[in-house]
Amino acid sequence: MSIRGRVWKYGDNVDTDAIIPARYLNTTSEQELASHAMEDWDATFAANVQPGDIIVAGKNFGCGSSREHAPVALKASGISCVVAENFARIFFRNSINIGLPILECPEAAQATEAGQTLEVDLAEGTIRNMDTGETYSAVPYPEFMLALIEAGGLIEYTRRQLQTEG
Amino acid sequence: MSNQQPMTMAQKILAAHTGREHLAVGELVDVNVDMVLANDITAPIAINEFARLGVDRVFDQERIALVPDHFAPNKDIKSAEQCKQMREFAHEYGIVNYFEVGRMGIEHALLPQEGLVLPGEVVVGADSHTCTYGAVGAFATGMGSTDIAVAMATGRIWMRVPETLKIVYVGERQPWVGGKDLILHTIGLIGVDGARYQAIEFTGPAIADLSMDNRLTMANMAIEAGAKAGMFPPDDITEAFVRSRAQRPYRTVGPDSGAEYARTIEIDVSQIEPTVSFPHLPSNARPLSQVGHVTIDQSVIGSCTNGRWEDLQQAAEILKGRQVHGGVRCIIIPGTQEIYLQAVRAGLAEIFVQAGAVFSTPTCGPCLGGYMGILAAGERCVSTTNRNFVGRMGHVDSEVYLAGPAVAAASAVLGYIGGPDQLPEADA
Numbered sequence: 001m002s003i004r005g006r007v008w009k010y011g012d013n014v015d016t017d018a019i020i021p022a023r024y025l026n027t028t029s030e031q032e033l034a035s036h037a038m039e040d041w042d043a044t045f046a047a048n049v050q051p052g053d054i055i056v057a058g059k060n061f062g063c064g065s066s067r068e069h070a071p072v073a074l075k076a077s078g079i080s081c082v083v084a085e086n087f088a089r090i091f092f093r094n095s096i097n098i099g100l101p102i103l104e105c106p107e108a109a110q111a112t113e114a115g116q117t118l119e120v121d122l123a124e125g126t127i128r129n130m131d132t133g134e135t136y137s138a139v140p141y142p143e144f145m146l147a148l149i150e151a152g153g154l155i156e157y158t159r160r161q162l163q164t165e166g
Numbered sequence: 167m168s169n170q171q172p173m174t175m176a177q178k179i180l181a182a183h184t185g186r187e188h189l190a191v192g193e194l195v196d197v198n199v200d201m202v203l204a205n206d207i208t209a210p211i212a213i214n215e216f217a218r219l220g221v222d223r224v225f226d227q228e229r230i231a232l233v234p235d236h237f238a239p240n241k242d243i244k245s246a247e248q249c250k251q252m253r254e255f256a257h258e259y260g261i262v263n264y265f266e267v268g269r270m271g272i273e274h275a276l277l278p279q280e281g282l283v284l285p286g287e288v289v290v291g292a293d294s295h296t297c298t299y300g301a302v303g304a305f306a307t308g309m310g311s312t313d314i315a316v317a318m319a320t321g322r323i324w325m326r327v328p329e330t331l332k333i334v335y336v337g338e339r340q341p342w343v344g345g346k347d348l349i350l351h352t353i354g355l356i357g358v359d360g361a362r363y364q365a366i367e368f369t370g371p372a373i374a375d376l377s378m379d380n381r382l383t384m385a386n387m388a389i390e391a392g393a394k395a396g397m398f399p400p401d402d403i404t405e406a407f408v409r410s411r412a413q414r415p416y417r418t419v420g421p422d423s424g425a426e427y428a429r430t431i432e433i434d435v436s437q438i439e440p441t442v443s444f445p446h447l448p449s450n451a452r453p454l455s456q457v458g459h460v461t462i463d464q465s466v467i468g469s470c471t472n473g474r475w476e477d478l479q480q481a482a483e484i485l486k487g488r489q490v491h492g493g494v495r496c497i498i499i500p501g502t503q504e505i506y507l508q509a510v511r512a513g514l515a516e517i518f519v520q521a522g523a524v525f526s527t528p529t530c531g532p533c534l535g536g537y538m539g540i541l542a543a544g545e546r547c548v549s550t551t552n553r554n555f556v557g558r559m560g561h562v563d564s565e566v567y568l569a570g571p572a573v574a575a576a577s578a579v580l581g582y583i584g585g586p587d588q589l590p591e592a593d594a
Contacts, residue, residue: 013358013359013447015553015555017534017535017553017555017556017557017558018555018556018557021535021557022207022236022534022535022536022558023535023536025207025236025237025534026207026237026241026242026244026245026248027244027248028210028211028214028248039562040556040557040562041556059359060358060359060362060392063358063359063392064294064389064553064555065293065294065534065553066208066291066292066293066294066296066308066309066310067207067208067310068208068211068292068310068311068312069211072211086359086362088359088362088392089362089363089392089394090294090308090309090310093309093310093313094309094310094312094313097310097312097313098310098312142194144194144324145194153312154312154313154316155215155218155219155312155315155316158219158316158319158320159218159219159220162219162220162221162319162320
């Protein structure tokens with residue numbers, strides 16, 4: 001599975017209040033959440049993000065609250081993938097669980113600039129910068145997580161398991 | 167197995183919940199959980215995802231807690247709808263531990279008080295501050311709503327066995343230095359990702375006599391260093407707190423001697439002053455003597471971090487016979503109805519109202535910029551809450567300074583950030 005998109009670049013410690021401010025957590029509407037994505041961090045994001053765009057960020061992306069609304073808002077806004085130096089653990093789980101592709105790759109995260117185009121091969125875990133021609137390898141997923149991703153997220157994975165268990 | 171490797175507290179508790187003799191760090195395991203938690207902003211997604219699983223019951227009606235605390239009492243129509251969805255789910259599935267407004271409290275103050283989270287247990291909650299229960303010796307960790315949907319249905323969830331950071335506190339604590347100051351100092355030292363993916367064990371002679379309220383404050387903020395869990399190995403203080411409250415039998419679990427730690431750090435608490443974390447990260451910690459002159463518009467005393475009895479007592483000790491500064495809104499929020507009643511009976515409520523402070527019903531409200539104390543552009547708040555991210559308590563151009571209840575109460579009187587020692591004598 002290959003993804004191609006334009007880069008939004010952010011720094012370290014992008015917290016979940018930055019991704020979706022708590023004042024909007026009185027809804028579960030994905031489109032409404034998406035309309036406020038990144039609002040307090042980057043007021044231009046929600047109006048300009050295009051389907052397929054990719055977020056590239058520094059360390060500890062998604063730190064703070066456990067709100068699943070954060071990856072939901074990014075996914076619904078059209079973001080196809082997040083590449084970061086590393087992720088906060090609850091955001092990591094949430095993204096895998098809801099099927100938002102995320103890749104840990106310090107080299108790509110550091111070298112990529114806003115507005116560049118990346119091509120990401122999720123199966124191979126490779127990230128290619130179309131502007132510079134550089135290719136990077138992301139930290140591979142453990143086998144169990146690949147199974148989660150292949151199933152389409154935790155709910156689908158668990159549903160199949162429950163059916164097998166009868 | 168006789169030659170078994172010694173294990174950390176996290177390894178031991180998780181092993182006991184996977185039916186394994188031994189678990190190695192890094193293993194991915196399916197863990198049985200003792201208690202599952204969600205609130206009015208995380209439960210709606212969990213309930214929607216639960217419906218997709220195609221099951222017709224929850225794994226155990228007594229081991230799920232649903233608490234409307236974030237935007238409750240309902241702050242607006244949308245919040246009312248979310249609370250209603252959770253209430254109806256609780257009713258439909260026979261959830262015993264649903265706490266209605268009037269009986270509820272801030273979840274992480276309420277569950278330990280009610281004896282619903284116990285030593286040696288595994289607790290998962292759709293709230294990042296679920297790690298609070300490490301204070302009573304549980305392995306407790308925050309997750310997202312989809313994880314919690316699966317845990318509600320199956321009583322199991324996948325986890326990676328974490329490495330452990332051991333923190334040893336030594337030395338004598340200075341006056342007015344409590345759990346909040348210790349944890350802000352610690353996060354300042356190791357950073358907001360200093361314990362990312364790790365469990366923390368809080369240990370050492372300097373915290374051996376630390377009260378449960380102060381331990382709950384410290385464990386609560388383990389997540390602000392990126393930790394998966396933050397635990398106090400159980401001792402007499404744990405036992406004294408839990409014994410009369412426990413709603414189930416429990417088995418205390420501490421670390422093995424000789425367990426392997428990713429890192430051990432020693433912190434000399436005699437060097438720690440009352441501590442303030444500047445905007446916009448909890449790790450921007452400064453000793454009070456280096457804060458400078460920071461005027462404030464608001465002081466919030468409450469939250470899952472510092473809304474407990476001893477926090478209110480400390481605030482009352484400082485506010486008694488004094489007046490909140492004319493330029494400051496001081497908002498005091500007890501963690502639970504029980505604490506609220508205790509504050510009324512002991513005369514604390516009167517002290518707060520006489521001082522010119524708000525004394526509110528329990529709610530998370532202002533901590534996450536929900537309601538009950540939102541900041542306008544350019545305003546500053548000193549707060550006993552846990553996060554000071556951009557826009558956390560309101561406008562994107564407002565600022566939150568994190569501190570303990572002593573500094574928050576003293577600052578409310580002073581009109582700028584300061585400690586109890588800077589206050590003039592109180593009226594008799």
